Amino acid sequence: xxxxxxxxxxxxxxxxxxxxxxxxxxxxxxxxxxxxxxxxxxxxxxxxxxxxxxxxxxxxxxxxxxxxxxxxxxxxxxxxxx
Amino acid sequence: xxxxxxxxxxxxxxxxxxxxxxxxxxxxxxxxxxxxxxxxxxxxxxxxxxxxxxxxxxxxxxxxxxxxxxxxxxxxxxxxxxxxxxxxxxxxxxxxxxxxxxxxxxxxxxxxxxxxxxxxxxxxxxxxxxxxxxxxxxxxxxxxxxxxxxxxxxxxxxxxxxxxxxxxxxxxxxxxxxxxxxxxxxxxxxxxxxxxxxxxxxxxxxxxxxxxxxxxxxxxxxxxxxxxxxxxxxxxxxxxxxxxxxxxxxxxxxxxxxxxxxxxxxxxxxxxxxxxxxxxxxxxxxxxxxxxxxxxxxxxxxxxxxxxxxxxxxxxxxxxxxxxxxxxxxxxxxxxxxxxxxxxxxxxxxxxxxxxxxxxxxxxxxxxxxxxxxxxxxxxxxxxxxxxxxxxxxxxxxxxxx
Numbered sequence: 001x002x003x004x005x006x007x008x009x010x011x012x013x014x015x016x017x018x019x020x021x022x023x024x025x026x027x028x029x030x031x032x033x034x035x036x037x038x039x040x041x042x043x044x045x046x047x048x049x050x051x052x053x054x055x056x057x058x059x060x061x062x063x064x065x066x067x068x069x070x071x072x073x074x075x076x077x078x079x080x081x082x
Numbered sequence: 083x084x085x086x087x088x089x090x091x092x093x094x095x096x097x098x099x100x101x102x103x104x105x106x107x108x109x110x111x112x113x114x115x116x117x118x119x120x121x122x123x124x125x126x127x128x129x130x131x132x133x134x135x136x137x138x139x140x141x142x143x144x145x146x147x148x149x150x151x152x153x154x155x156x157x158x159x160x161x162x163x164x165x166x167x168x169x170x171x172x173x174x175x176x177x178x179x180x181x182x183x184x185x186x187x188x189x190x191x192x193x194x195x196x197x198x199x200x201x202x203x204x205x206x207x208x209x210x211x212x213x214x215x216x217x218x219x220x221x222x223x224x225x226x227x228x229x230x231x232x233x234x235x236x237x238x239x240x241x242x243x244x245x246x247x248x249x250x251x252x253x254x255x256x257x258x259x260x261x262x263x264x265x266x267x268x269x270x271x272x273x274x275x276x277x278x279x280x281x282x283x284x285x286x287x288x289x290x291x292x293x294x295x296x297x298x299x300x301x302x303x304x305x306x307x308x309x310x311x312x313x314x315x316x317x318x319x320x321x322x323x324x325x326x327x328x329x330x331x332x333x334x335x336x337x338x339x340x341x342x343x344x345x346x347x348x349x350x351x352x353x354x355x356x357x358x359x360x361x362x363x364x365x366x367x368x369x370x371x372x373x374x375x376x377x378x379x380x381x382x383x384x385x386x387x388x389x390x391x392x393x394x395x396x397x398x399x400x401x402x403x404x405x406x407x408x409x410x411x412x413x414x415x416x417x418x419x420x421x422x423x424x425x426x427x428x429x430x431x432x433x434x435x436x437x438x439x440x441x442x443x444x445x446x447x448x449x450x451x452x453x454x455x456x457x458x459x460x461x462x463x464x465x466x467x468x469x470x471x472x473x474x475x476x477x478x479x480x481x482x483x484x
Binding site for chain 2: 012013014017020021023024027028034037038041044045048051052054055058059060061062063064065066073075078
């Protein structure tokens with residue numbers, strides 16, 4: 001019975017964290033066959049990596065969304081100094 | 083002339099008419115308190131007056147105890163209740179259910195009415211409140227471009243998550259058109275999904291200054307926005323309609339940022355924790371399985387494999403012994419029975435009778451003589467004894483007369 005978790009990039013951070021927690025719970029009770037627990041282990045590591053990527057994949061930016069000349073809203077990057 | 087009515091009849095007739103009146107059964111009255119008296123029973127008696135009239139009012143203790151302020155003479159209030167007749171005095175009175183100081187009486191009334199209406203529509207239901215994303219990619223902020231609110235939000239955001247993307251929707255947060263601007267921004271976000279969560283914020287102010295957040299157009303825009311909205315309007319003690327409709331209310335704009343923006347270091351630490359746990363698991367698991375194998379190896383079967391054979395052999399030996407004993411017992415029983423039978427047989431033998439000293443008389447031809455009539459005098463007879471035979475002749479026969 002192979003039921004590996006598909007680690008996809010469009011998985012939300014919440015879901016990924018939840019999956020990791022589930023994997024740990026499942027493996028900690030020690031009832032999984034060894035082979036399967038190794039698969040879960042790999043999934044877990046992949047998910048941790050995915051979460052870290054999601055956390056690091058930010059670019060600091062402040063934008064203002066204001067009305068452009070044509071009346072449509074446009075987004076404009078700004079510097080905020082205080 | 084019509085029949086005269088009693089005083090009580092008139093009073094109760096008037097009371098019935100007033101009770102049946104739609105307006106008088108639930109109304110708001112604006113006025114100034116005078117002649118305020120708090121009875122020892124807890125009921126409050128006073129009059130409400132304006133420049134040209136008064137109305138007697140009463141507020142029963144149960145209602146009065148719920149008031150958030152202390153009414154006193156000269157105070158302008160706006161009160162809600164119904165008009166009824168006090169028959170004993172023949173006077174109509176205002177029975178007050180709730181009362182507010184009338185700083186901004188009209189606004190307060192509008193606030194209460196809109197709140198009631200939206201609540202009835204289910205716009206405040208916890209069921210329809212959306213969960214905030216754990217890590218939003220972009221945080222939208224609808225607020226004034228100037229002032230401390232936006233600065234506070236930026237500061238808190240970058241303290242918690244140094245590279246978060248903030249998208250600011252500058253709007254007027256008070257005055258003419260403010261509500262429309264706020265609603266436009268919310269509608270734009272709802273349509274474009276340009277951010278994952280919105281903070282709707284404004285600093286403290288009077289009820290008039292916060293009014294844009296009590297308007298229906300704002301409330302409806304929040305309610306229909308599919309992107310989660312956090313409302314942070316005024317000070318901690320200020321409640322506006324936006325707070326009730328929003329998916330989450332924050333006591334202050336800074337608190338809103340705390341709620342919306344995740345603590346990056348905290349999350350990193352948590353992930354590290356999870357990773358450490360996961361990394362430890364294969365080892366733990368293998369150790370667990372190894373311990374299982376050790377336990378198996380330590381079991382009796384593997385340690386003393388011949389125990390079983392020894393015990394089986396013992397069982398067989400025991401069984402053999404039992405069998406031999408049984409056979410022996412049966413044999414003994416048979417022998418005893420045989421000798422008993424022999425003894426019985428012996429007792430019955432004629433030779434045994436002879437041995438005891440008896441003898442048998444026979445004619446010469448061997449016929450046993452059992453009566454004196456069997457012989458005649460002079461007949462030869464044989465007398466058989468235990469050790470031989472005597473041949474003799476019958477001399478005399480005695481007896482036998484019949």
